[in-house]
Amino acid sequence: MLRLLKRHGLTETVVTVQFLAALVRNYFGDGDELGMSLHYATEDVPLGTAGSVKNAADKLRDDRFLVISGDALTDIDLTDMIRFHRENGALVTIGLKRVPNPLEFGIVIVDDQGRVERFLEKPTWGQVFSDTVNTGIYVMEPEVLDEIAAGEAVDWSADVFPRLLARGAPLYGYVAEGYWEDVGTHESYLRAQADVLSGRVKVDIDAFEVSPGVWVAEGASVDTDATLKGPLYVGDYAKVEAGAELREYTVLGSNVVVREGAFLHRAVVHDNVYVGPRAHLRGCVIGKNTDLMTGTRIEESAVVGDECIIEAEAYVSSGVKVYPFKTIEAGAVVNTSVIWEPRGQRNLFGPRGVSGLVNVEITPELCVRLASAYATTLKKGTSVITSRDSSRAARALKRAVISALNASAINVLDLEAAPLPVSRFHTARENAVGGIALRTTPGDPQSVDIVFMDERGADLSQAAQRKLDRVFSRQEFRRAFPGEIAELSFPARAVEDYTHELLRCVEMTGVRDADMKVVVDCAGGTSSLVLPSLLGRVGVDVLTVNNRLDDASPTETLAERRRDLQRLSELVSSSRAAFGVRFDPVGERVALVDEMGQLISEERALLVVLDLVAAERRGGRVALPVTTTRVAEQVCRFHGVQVEWTSTAVDALTAAARGRDMIFAADGRGGFVVPEFGPTVDGLAVFLRLLGLVARTRLSLSQIDARIPEARLLRRTVPTPWAAKGVVMRSVIEAAEHYRIDTTDGVRVVAEDGSWALVLPDPAEAVTHLWAEGGDVDSAQSLLEHWARVVEEAAAT
DSSP states (O other): OHHHHHHTTOOEEEEEEBTBHHHHHHHHTTSGGGTOEEEEEEOSSOOHHHHHHHHTGGGSOSSOEEEOOTTEEEOOOHHHHHHHHHHTTOSEEEEEEEOSOGGGSEEEEEOTTSBEEEEEESOOGGGOOOSEEEEEEEEEOGGGGGGSOTTSOOOIIIIIHHHHHHTTOOEEEEEOOSOEEEOOSHHHHHHHHHHHHHTSSOOOOOSEEEETTEEEOTTOEEOTTSEEOSSEEEOTTOEEOTTOEEOTTOEEOTTOEEOTTOEEESOEEOTTOEEOTTOEEESOEEOTTOEEOTTOEEOTTOEEOTTOEEOTTOEEOTTOEEOTTOEEOTTOEEOTTOOSGGGTOSSSOBTTBEEEEBTTTBOHHHHHHHHHHHHHTSOTTOEEEEEEOSOHHHHHHHHHHHHHHHHTTOEEEEEEEOOHHHHHHHHHHSSOSEEEEEEEOTTOTTEEEEEEEOTTSSBOOHHHHHHHHHHHHHTOOOOOOGGGOOOEEOOTTHHHHHHHHHHHHSOOTTHHHHTOEEEEEOTTSGGGGTHHHHHTTTTOEEEEESOSOOSSOSSOOHHHHHHHHHHHHHHHHHHTOSEEEEEOTTSSBEEEEOTTSOEEOHHHHHHHHHHHHHHHHOSSEEEEETTSOTHHHHHHHHTTOEEEEEOSSHHHHHHHHTSTTEEEEEOSSSBEEOTTTOSSBOHHHHHHHHHHHHHHHOOOHHHHHHTSOOOOEEEEEEEOOGGGHHHHHHHHHHHTTTSEEEOSSSEEEEOTTSOEEEEEEOSSSSEEEEEEEOSSHHHHHHHHHHHHHHHHHHHHO
């Protein structure tokens, strides 16, 4: 980076330092060797990206200056960027770059003249509407420093720039054409090495190119019988013996020794490393002063720290981190610190928590590490609720979770087998700071979901998920001292307390007088543990089926679900019941059947329950995800109720449901929230509420359904490579230039006639979801096809 600055005539430089400040100073000195003048500004505590510059203000002359991050690799034309800044009369010019995956960066939107219109820091995929990101390179006028309080942690993108933008200050974005890579992860570090060797970035390589792409530094010794297939780099005074094979994108530091028969491919080996005979390194990073003995094998994405000893025939698995100063014994197989992402998921958390195949991806060992990571984010001595569904796998894995929590000084209140709503209720009501529930993945009996909850019983927010993900990835777990090992207890009245509070909060007036009959299918799940005590106090005639715990079949296939719903329909019509309800195996979601025995689709079920609630309340607000049909808005408007649209994230709906005057929330997938009882999805609570609503309204579900307008909402999924998602969303924004745009989640494009289309990247899979709604099916189909073409064309570029 300093060499880049020098090439553009920027030789008077201030380096802001905090972490390992002494090492930085000792390495670069006063910059004389580089032909530069270096000064240092030290932070006693981290001051943020802007606060660190303010801390160096006394070393900056009262003149225009450039800010550039030290942890990036780039050859951006800084001279042209300064010209752009000067010609536009900008207060601040932000260096921008188009990247395939903008999630980890700050997105910046600019107009045709380059003037900044909007900032968005580290978005989710649903918030991505451009692939143009902030590189952390800025040209600034000196008066910008007046916007920063001295001695405080201040960030450019989060604090200063939004304030300047709101004031109408001239902020401009310079879209750079050169190379830029934020070298902040091991993956990007390896990618940057390969890009230098491939010539994708203009960097001076201090070595001789002895053959195309093969760079050998001064004093290196490479035997003529060694195999070198470039591009690769051999550092100064390194030694490569006969029979060794160095393949593409391998980098050897100074004084590295590679013995006969060793094989290295895409390996980055730091200074003074010994690579023994027949060692095999692929796609890994080896820290300095480390010894890899005979026959060691280091796999993809593994990182071995400084001054380690990996003894003969040891095997370090893909993604493992070996911290500095460790010794791995001969023949050991090290696979305990595997990072989740390379095992098939881009993130630790998916839409249902942490999910995977039982004893393949979700093992007892993984559960221990996950629970240890979760415990590390909590204070010692606090309490956590645990529960499971009826499956044997969840029972076994929960024991591993409990052991890890207790060993990390976290008390456990174990509900054993319990519906998920009961677990959420007690997590919120008990003196607990969180909860963990294990359940079989819906529709997949071979897989399990681990659901982490916050102190309110809601799924962890995305910020909390990222925090847990970081601790898990680093394997930096807290352990308790022997006297701190925590306790395990079993609350005695978990179900009774839940049912008592539910009946207290939900209006049941008129139920006993209505003389209703309902049919309930418990699906062999944990709701069967609650319904007997609940229904016995309600006063309705109930026919229950599958009212047992089925530990052999804790979930059902799609065919089995359809079979059971058909059976429920037949029972409702033959018994002349008011309606039928089928719970999912953990009691969170419900499917409804009307008095005619007709299954009500998830979309119509939302509208039916919404209409009942809104008609009775005649005021208040409801929370719905942006993917919901706008017929819901018509229903609400008719009854004097307001709609609050949320993103599709579970925690977003939960947060909205906690708002004032909230009377209803639903996710459109069989999940309903009863705000007067709690802010989370609860199938048992909505069943109870539905009993009261139907009893008081004296109308059947089919009559309610018939009075609601027909929805014409269509959906499609388009395959989208991960690298193309940012481009896709930018293309959608550009194509929607003349429409009204809603960016609550993804990009929703609204036409003048009210028809709309929503484009939303999937956060866990390489696809983009589209919704379209119009005045009729044909117009909705046409709208869907139009935006699908936009996505497909952008994804193909």
